[in-house]
Structure formats: structure tokens, C-alpha cells
Amino acid sequence: MSLWSLISPMPPEHFSGLFGEFPHSLRRLLADWLENQPWEFITGTDAFCTSTAGTLLSAMVEKLRGLSAGNGQQVQLLQRIDNLENTYRRDPLRLVAIVKGILEGERAVLLKQDHRLPLSFHRRQEELKFGLGLQRLRHKVGEIQERWKQMEEGTRGCRPASLQDSQLKIEGSLPGNDLLALLRGAVKELDDAKLQVLNRLHIWKRQQQLAGNGAVFEENLAPLQKRCESLVEVYFQLQQLLAVAGGELGSDLLSQLLEQLNAVLNTLVKSSFLVEKQPPQVLKTQTKFQASVRFLLGPRLLLASAKPVMVKADMVTEKQARELALGGYGTLLSESTGEIVHSTVALETNAASATSSATFKSMLLKRIKRCERKGSESVTEEKCAVLFSTDVTLGPGNLVFRLQALSLPIVVIVHGNQDNNAKATVLWDNAFSEPGRVPFVVAERVPWEKMCETLNLRFMAEVQTSKGLLQEHYFFLAQKIFNTNSASPEEFHNRSVSWAQFNKEILPGRGFTFWQWFDGVLDLTKRCLKSYWSDRLIVGFISKQYVSKLLGAAPDGTFLLRFSDSEIGGITIAYVLRGQDGSSQVENIQPFSAKDLHIRSLGDRIRDLEKLRNLYPDKPKDQAFGIHYNKEHTGKDGRGYVSTTIKMTVERDETLPTPAPTYSLPRPPPEQRLGQGFRPLMAVPHFRAPKEGSVPSTSPFQSPPPLLPTSVSATAPPLSLGSGLASQFLQQNLQPWMPEDFMLPELEGLSPEPTDEEMLEIPPFLDHVSPFEAPLQPPHLLPGRGSLPHLPPLLSPGNNVDLPTEEEFLRLLHPTQMEEALPPSSFLDDPMVNPSW
Missing domain, CATH: 2.60.40.630 (STAT transcription factor, DNA-binding domain)
Structure with a gap:
């Protein structure tokens, strides 16, 4: 984006005083061309700068004459062009100063309004600076070649005696136009050009790293390769000149210049x-x-x-x-x-x-x-x-x-x-690492504004949408990550967020970190909600409390869509109902996961609910979601079958009956009794975050039904749980359902985190399922974990499952002392224990 496209809509009075000798009409005609010339980098008055300024004047006159063809005021315009050429032909550097002042004034006006210049402007300026520097370097090499040629031909007479003075050679105090000064100046400018190339390479690498978070990245390395090759070409020219003129310079000075020159090549090659x-x-x-x-x-x-x-x-x-x-x-x-x-x-x-x-x-x-x-x-x-x-x-x-x-x-x-x-x-390192850092050091705390930019970049790239996060979304995300509802949006701007807050500390009252929750939203939106989000039909990042405030005064049936605050990867519908007395009540439907939305789309679910009338604030739902409805099939299909469909309903203020169990576990005989109130062993349920409104568990798994007796006989032998990961899991997940007088033995050798080998024992099918839907069993209860048996699925009314054998159950509870105490046959074979057998 050029500066002209940004400043041209502004009122002319903003630029009063800028256009004196150079008319505004000519600036308008030249537009982008004027900005693509290296005016501000022509800073000297030497032959090179004067020659470059004259070239720019000629190019400007030619450009204006081409644009004047067909112009309604062609005669007046041509007269101005002639005046421009006649005025500055003798002093082109004066034109450079005038144009430079105009461009600097325009940038100042733009900075006053937008507080920043486009990235494309900075990139263009860097390219102009390098291009002009390369021209100056080649010009200097040409001067050296011409100077040496003159010395060889003897057209300048005998070389000055001072050239033989080694002390003067080392100190570089020869006349400014002499060969030594030209060589030193060329080597110095080559080194400066090398630094520009290195800086551009660092920018390319940084952009490549940001691309890992979703930033736009121009991968083309051809321009950088051309720069490197141009400098190597100058290197070989200077090396050849030093070899030819070495006898005139002396060994000390020659070694010094060659060392500087080779250092440039070494850096360019390695970089x-x-x-x-x-x-x-x-x-x-x-x-x-x-x-x-x-x-x-x-x-x-x-x-x-x-x-x-x-x-x-x-x-x-x-x-x-x-x-x-x-x-x-x-x-x-x-x-x-x-x-x-x-x-x-x-x-x-x-x-x-x-x-x-x-x-x-x-x-x-x-x-x-x-x-x-x-x-x-x-x-x-x-x-x-x-x-x-x-x-x-x-x-x-x-x-x-x-x-x-x-x-x-x-x-x-x-x-x-x-x-x-x-x-x-990876996201944190890509976003907040500094160029040229010590590998792989990254800040532990970053400004919240930078975090917002990173989350927005990631969201747009992952969902593949041009509609990013809004200021209202950032406010909700700040409240969530900082765990406060009392700060204003302005106060969050001055805060910094730590790595621990991002993905180490569990959110208060939840079982997951901020990033785990946000990544769940990304996954859900990418897979099921891209078109809804791109059409701005989803408010998304908004708290349940603020939804109640918004919908409280809205008409009956007004609704909006928000991401679940307490469940990973869920979206819910919040709507308002009004009673006959005019009182309002805001309801939140149980969140839909990606699996739910693959069964029936969000648009069809909204169409199913007649209670939903208008998308907040007042857009009829059919108008908002009509293009997202799937066509309902009626009649018979091609094979003669009558079509069926799935409809969603919401049951409100009704208690669902509890289904009668299909199994029973009567009290076992005394000789086989382990304790009062025995219940069968049950597997760990699926790893899912708590539903809306539920009490979260401090365990990484949902709370399972009781696994042990509610009370234990005083004569029962003590349990020996052993040590290791299995013991850790039993201690963490069975303790809440044990009687108060039941004590677990001290557990030793606990590993706070599964090793790579333990992780590999988790069934591989989980790799092909979304982490937010996959049923997760801890590695301690899977095959290959020593004496622990593979546990059956969660028992529920109507499930036909095989209960664990007595030997398996007793070995799980008491692996070291139960071998000799096992009865000759399993008590589960008793029809009193399992009538279905």
C-alpha cells in the first residue's frame, strides 16, 4: 500500500505549506512513482549524488510528459514541466531536497492520524536504500578502475611521493581522491551493504517463524539471492584490484584490506x-x-x-x-x-x-x-x-x-x-522470540496486546477466515486469562501475561488451561463453524453473565451463539423466554461438540427450535441462517425407502425418569464378602470437561462412580496398593469415595509425568481422533502395565459387559498378599451375584 493512496482522500488543508516550488498537481500525477525513488537516501554532494539527482530529474520529466498526453489541460501541464526542467537542470540536488521535504511532511500527517506507517512502506524504503547503496558501490569500483588505468597509462604523471610513505599508507592520510582512499572507501561500503543483506535475511527468517503461527509469508528467496550474488561480484572485483595494486600499497596495508574483504565473503557465504x-x-x-x-x-x-x-x-x-x-x-x-x-x-x-x-x-x-x-x-x-x-x-x-x-x-x-x-x-516461541537471540531464549511475560495479536493471527489462519477477533472478544479473553471481572478494557492494555497463565496454570474452577480451552474453540470453529463465524453469526467469546445482561431486555425468542466457557470445544445457544407477567429468563442449551454438529448441523438445530425467533439483536433467524439450512428430504428415496430425519428438541423444566437397572448385585455370602456395600469395579469414563453448570472435578478425569465399599469391615486385611503410576491413580481417584477411617498406605516412587514409553502404551487409535472427543483412559489402566487387567467399559443400565474375575479384582486390590487366599472358584460364578449367568 502506497502513502499516496492513504493521503489522497485527506483534505488539502492538512498539507498546507508543503507545495510551494513543486505544484500539488504534479504530485498528484506522479502518485506512487514519486515514492518509489530513493530521494531521501541521496545525502551527499559528491559526483555520484549529483549524477543520481540528474538522472531522477530526467526520469521525472519523461514520466510527466507521458502522463500529460490526453490530459484536458495538456498545454498548461507541458508548460509546468518545461519550467520544472529549466529550473532544476543546473541544480538537481535542489529538486531532491524539495521532494524529500514533501514526502517527509506527508508521512508526518499520516503518522499524526494513524500512529503508524504500513509495513509495505518500510519494506520499500529498505529496498530503495540497498539499491542506491549498491549503485554507489559499483560507481566507486568504477572510479578505482579508472584511477588505476590512469596511473598505468601515466596520464597523470608520476605518482606522488607520499604514496611510497608507509606510515601515510597505514594511517590513510593520502589525498581524498587517491587510490588508497578509494579502496578503503569501497571496502567500507561493501561491509555496510553486507550488514543490510544480513538484516534482510534476519527479517526473512523472522517472517518464516511467524508463518508458523499463521502470518502471511513471502517465501521467494530470489531477491535475497540476487543481493548476495551482487555483493560477491563486487568482492571479486575489489579482490582483483587489490591484487593488481598490492605492490603500490605495501604488504601491511594490503593484508589489512584483504582481511576486511575476506571477512565480508566469509559472513555472506555462511549466512x-x-x-x-x-x-x-x-x-x-x-x-x-x-x-x-x-x-x-x-x-x-x-x-x-x-x-x-x-x-x-x-x-x-x-x-x-x-x-x-x-x-x-x-x-x-x-x-x-x-x-x-x-x-x-x-x-x-x-x-x-x-x-x-x-x-x-x-x-x-x-x-x-x-x-x-x-x-x-x-x-x-x-x-x-x-x-x-x-x-x-x-x-x-x-x-x-x-x-x-x-x-x-x-x-x-x-x-x-x-x-x-x-x-x-511452539506458538509462544514463534510469537515472542527476538531476532538474533540465544537459542531458544524467550520472554516469560509478554504484553497482553501482543498476546491478542497472536491469538487473532492464529485464529484467522487456523479457521481460514478473514474475520478476526474484535475488541469485545479480547476483553472476554482477558477476563478469562487474568481471572477478573472488575478491570476495564483499558486496564488490560497495560498488563502482561505469563507463560504459566497461558498454558501451565489450570483455570479457576476448571480442569484445563487457557490455551487448551482456546485451542478447543479453534478446533470446533475450523471443523464445523467456519461459515457461521465468517458471516458474523457467532458472538462466540462472551461470558454467560454478560449474555444474561444482553438478552434480559430483548424480545421473547431472541438468541445468540457463544462458545462454552466451561467445556472444551463446545458452542451453546442462549435465548430469552418471557412469562405471562413479562418477566424474562435466559436459558443456555447444553453445548454442542464437533461430534454433535457432524450429526446435525448448527443451522438445522436452530431451525428445529421454534422458541428461537431472532438472532440478537433483531435479525430473523431464517434470514440469518437460511443459507446454512440443509434441504429436508421427503417422500421415498431412489431405493423406495421412506426418508427419515433427525430433529432436535429442548426439554425444559421436566425431570427425566431414571431408567431401571438391567443388572443387580445382591450381598455376597459372608465367606466371600470383602466389606459392606460392595459395588462392582468400573472403568474410568471418557475424558470430557464438565458440562455447563456442573461442579468441576479437580481430577484430570471425570468423577467415576464409587469403586470401593462405602465402609470396610474391621477384620478385612489391609490393602497394599504398591507404588508407581497405578498407585498414584488409585490414590487420586479412589480416595474421595473411601470411608473416613480407611487409610491408604504411603506411596513411593511416583512419577509426576508419564515417560515416553508409558505414553506409547496408550492405544494408537487416539491419534486419529480429536483430543476433545476421544475417550481417554489413563496409561496406568491399559494393557502392558504389569498386573493391572484391562478394565471393562463404564457400567450403565442396559450395558452387557463382562465383570472382572475374582482373581483379577483381588489382585488389583491386594497384588502381593492375595495369591494364597484366592478361593477355588470365582464368586462371580454364583447366580446370586450375577443372575444373568
Whole structure:
């Protein structure tokens, strides 16, 4: 976006005083062209600046004459153009100063209104600066060549005696137009141009990292490759000039200039080896992945050789990445922290596309070696990276370079259930890391405004929509993450949010973190609600209390859609009902999950409910959701069957009858009795967040029915639960239903987090189901966990299940002391215990 497109709608009085010698009508005609010239970077009065200013004047006159053709005031316009050319032909630098003042004034007006300039403006300015610097550098090389030619031909007479004075050579006190001053100036400007290229490479890498969060990224490396090649071309020209003029300069000065020149080449070569396509930042073991690296100077410098250049990929830890960074990415890697299959690929040069790259098409991380984690850091907070390295011989001098490029931070997981938390680590690192940082240091606290930008970027990219979050949404999200309803939106602007608040601390009264909840919303919206959100039919991020305030004064049947505040990945309908006395009551329908909406769409569910009339504030629901209704099939289908359909209804103020159980468990005989009130063992239910209005559980699993007797006989032998993860689960999940006088023994050797091997024992089918819908059983109760049997599904009236055998049940409760006490036959075979048998 150009500045002209932003300032042209503004009133002319905003720019009073800017257009004196240069008419406003000419500025309007030149529009974007004027901004695409390097006016503000012409800062000197030397021959180069004067020549460049004259070239710009000629280009401006030619441009204006072309635009004047067909203009209604062509005669007057041509007269102004002639006056412009005659006025500044003798002093083109004066025109440069005038145009520079106009552009600076326009930017000041725009900054006063919008407080920022478009990103495209800054990028264009950087390109103009580099382009002019490269022109100046080439101009200086031409001057050096001309100067040396004159000295060789002897047209300037004998060289000054001062050129033989070594002390003057070292101090550089020769006349300004002499060869030594020109050479030093050229090397200095080449180094400055190199710094601009490095800065542009850092910007490209930063944009690549932000693209991991959903930012727009221009991947094309051709302009950067052209810059690098241009500077290498100047390098070889200066190197040749130094070799020719070395005898005139002296060995000390020649060595000094060559050292500076070679340092430029060394930096350019090493910096131009980079990761073009990043490996996945959440990387699962035993899963194939791809990546590619590119050597920008390869087509220019790589020698034709029978032996191909091989690039190797190694996994490195955060500590190793820091050591490599301190060594300038030139040291050898001592040890790979993971085993990568298919980790070596040839660096190939494509003459047609003028590229040199190595593409890893089928890498696989076979295993990962975990490091010691800091404090309470979990596996999904541990960052590593892939290091790509090779040795190349370049240029006519056969210089050997070790090239290394580090990928973006990677979180390695072994199970799909770790994906959610791993994505949080990657999101935080991508959003808030600084260019040129020590790997992989990132701030622990960031401004809330930056967090809002990150969440909005992620939301729009994940849902694939152009409709982002609004200020009202940010206010609700701030209330949620900071756990306060008393602060104003302005107060949140000055706050900072920590990593712990983002994805380490459980939200008050919930069983999940802020990110886990927000990611659930992303998943639901992406899968089922994209079109509704893009049509702005979903308010979404709004509290239940504020919904009651909005709908309290609305007509009967007014409704809106909001994301569930207490359930991961749910959306609910809130609507208002009015009684005969005019009193209002706001109802919230049980949230719909992605699974529910795949059975029947949200639009059809809204159509089913006659109580819903108008989408808040006053839009008829058929008008709002009509395009989202699915056509209802009536009559017979093509096979002669009568069509059926599913309808949704809402039962209000009615108590559903409790179905009669289909099984019974009478009191067992005394000799087989473990305690009073025995109930059968039940499996852990599905891992789902609490429903709206329910009391949340502090356990990561929903509260199951009692698993042990409500009271235990005093003569019963003590339970020995053992130690380890199974004991931890029993202690955490059985304690609430044990009698007050029942004590669990001390548990030792508890592991706060499952190991990679334990995670791998979770059934693999969970990897292919949404983490917000999959039934999750803890790894401690799955096959392969020692003596623990595989537990049956949750018992409920009507389920036909096989109860555990007596041996399995007693071994679970008392694994070490029950072997000799087992009765000869299972008490579950007794028809009094299980009548169905």
C-alpha cells in the first residue's frame, strides 16, 4: 500500500505549506512513482549524488510528459514541466531536497492520524536504500578502475611521493581522491551493504517463524539471492584490484584490506545457507517428515566436481544449539540427541532455476534422547532443533567453508495426546522470540496486546477466515486469562501475561488451561463453524453473565451463539423466554461438540427450535441462517425407502425418569464378602470437561462412580496398593469415595509425568481422533502395565459387559498378599451375584 493512496482522500488543508516550488498537481500525477525513488537516501554532494539527482530529474520529466498526453489541460501541464526542467537542470540536488521535504511532511500527517506507517512502506524504503547503496558501490569500483588505468597509462604523471610513505599508507592520510582512499572507501561500503543483506535475511527468517503461527509469508528467496550474488561480484572485483595494486600499497596495508574483504565473503557465504522449508515444529517420533535447505551462493560459487556435496541432518538440544551459536555455527557437533533415518542428502544445483538446495523427503525421527528439564518444565516444554551441516569448497581460491543452519525450535512428542501442549510451546516461541537471540531464549511475560495479536493471527489462519477477533472478544479473553471481572478494557492494555497463565496454570474452577480451552474453540470453529463465524453469526467469546445482561431486555425468542466457557470445544445457544407477567429468563442449551454438529448441523438445530425467533439483536433467524439450512428430504428415496430425519428438541423444566437397572448385585455370602456395600469395579469414563453448570472435578478425569465399599469391615486385611503410576491413580481417584477411617498406605516412587514409553502404551487409535472427543483412559489402566487387567467399559443400565474375575479384582486390590487366599472358584460364578449367568 502506497502513502499516496492513504493521503489522497485527506483534505488539502492538512498539507498546507508543503507545495510551494513543486505544484500539488504534479504530485498528484506522479502518485506512487514519486515514492518509489530513493530521494531521501541521496545525502551527499559528491559526483555520484549529483549524477543520481540528474538522472531522477530526467526520469521525472519523461514520466510527466507521458502522463500529460490526453490530459484536458495538456498545454498548461507541458508548460509546468518545461519550467520544472529549466529550473532544476543546473541544480538537481535542489529538486531532491524539495521532494524529500514533501514526502517527509506527508508521512508526518499520516503518522499524526494513524500512529503508524504500513509495513509495505518500510519494506520499500529498505529496498530503495540497498539499491542506491549498491549503485554507489559499483560507481566507486568504477572510479578505482579508472584511477588505476590512469596511473598505468601515466596520464597523470608520476605518482606522488607520499604514496611510497608507509606510515601515510597505514594511517590513510593520502589525498581524498587517491587510490588508497578509494579502496578503503569501497571496502567500507561493501561491509555496510553486507550488514543490510544480513538484516534482510534476519527479517526473512523472522517472517518464516511467524508463518508458523499463521502470518502471511513471502517465501521467494530470489531477491535475497540476487543481493548476495551482487555483493560477491563486487568482492571479486575489489579482490582483483587489490591484487593488481598490492605492490603500490605495501604488504601491511594490503593484508589489512584483504582481511576486511575476506571477512565480508566469509559472513555472506555462511549466512546464505539457510533452511528454506522448516521441519514440523511439533514432531512425532516414528513419523516421516520433510525439510529442505538452500545455499543462495551455490550457483555462483560451487565448483563443478565429480564428488557431490552432502548435507547431513542431526537433532540437537537447546544446550547444544547455544554452544553452536557461540561458536558462530562453525564447530563440529559432538553428539546427536536423536536418531534420524534418511538424514543425508546431496546438495544439488539446478541451472534452469539458478538454485542450489538439498531436499530431505522422507526423514524419520526414530528415537529422542531426553535431557534434564528445568524445575517444573514438562516434556512438551522441552525444545530442540534440527542442525543441517556440510563442508564446501568455493571460488577460484578453493576456500573451504563449513556451513551450518539451525531449524526453528521443535517439540518432540511420542503420542498425539501431547500435541495440544506442544503447540502451545511452539506458538509462544514463534510469537515472542527476538531476532538474533540465544537459542531458544524467550520472554516469560509478554504484553497482553501482543498476546491478542497472536491469538487473532492464529485464529484467522487456523479457521481460514478473514474475520478476526474484535475488541469485545479480547476483553472476554482477558477476563478469562487474568481471572477478573472488575478491570476495564483499558486496564488490560497495560498488563502482561505469563507463560504459566497461558498454558501451565489450570483455570479457576476448571480442569484445563487457557490455551487448551482456546485451542478447543479453534478446533470446533475450523471443523464445523467456519461459515457461521465468517458471516458474523457467532458472538462466540462472551461470558454467560454478560449474555444474561444482553438478552434480559430483548424480545421473547431472541438468541445468540457463544462458545462454552466451561467445556472444551463446545458452542451453546442462549435465548430469552418471557412469562405471562413479562418477566424474562435466559436459558443456555447444553453445548454442542464437533461430534454433535457432524450429526446435525448448527443451522438445522436452530431451525428445529421454534422458541428461537431472532438472532440478537433483531435479525430473523431464517434470514440469518437460511443459507446454512440443509434441504429436508421427503417422500421415498431412489431405493423406495421412506426418508427419515433427525430433529432436535429442548426439554425444559421436566425431570427425566431414571431408567431401571438391567443388572443387580445382591450381598455376597459372608465367606466371600470383602466389606459392606460392595459395588462392582468400573472403568474410568471418557475424558470430557464438565458440562455447563456442573461442579468441576479437580481430577484430570471425570468423577467415576464409587469403586470401593462405602465402609470396610474391621477384620478385612489391609490393602497394599504398591507404588508407581497405578498407585498414584488409585490414590487420586479412589480416595474421595473411601470411608473416613480407611487409610491408604504411603506411596513411593511416583512419577509426576508419564515417560515416553508409558505414553506409547496408550492405544494408537487416539491419534486419529480429536483430543476433545476421544475417550481417554489413563496409561496406568491399559494393557502392558504389569498386573493391572484391562478394565471393562463404564457400567450403565442396559450395558452387557463382562465383570472382572475374582482373581483379577483381588489382585488389583491386594497384588502381593492375595495369591494364597484366592478361593477355588470365582464368586462371580454364583447366580446370586450375577443372575444373568
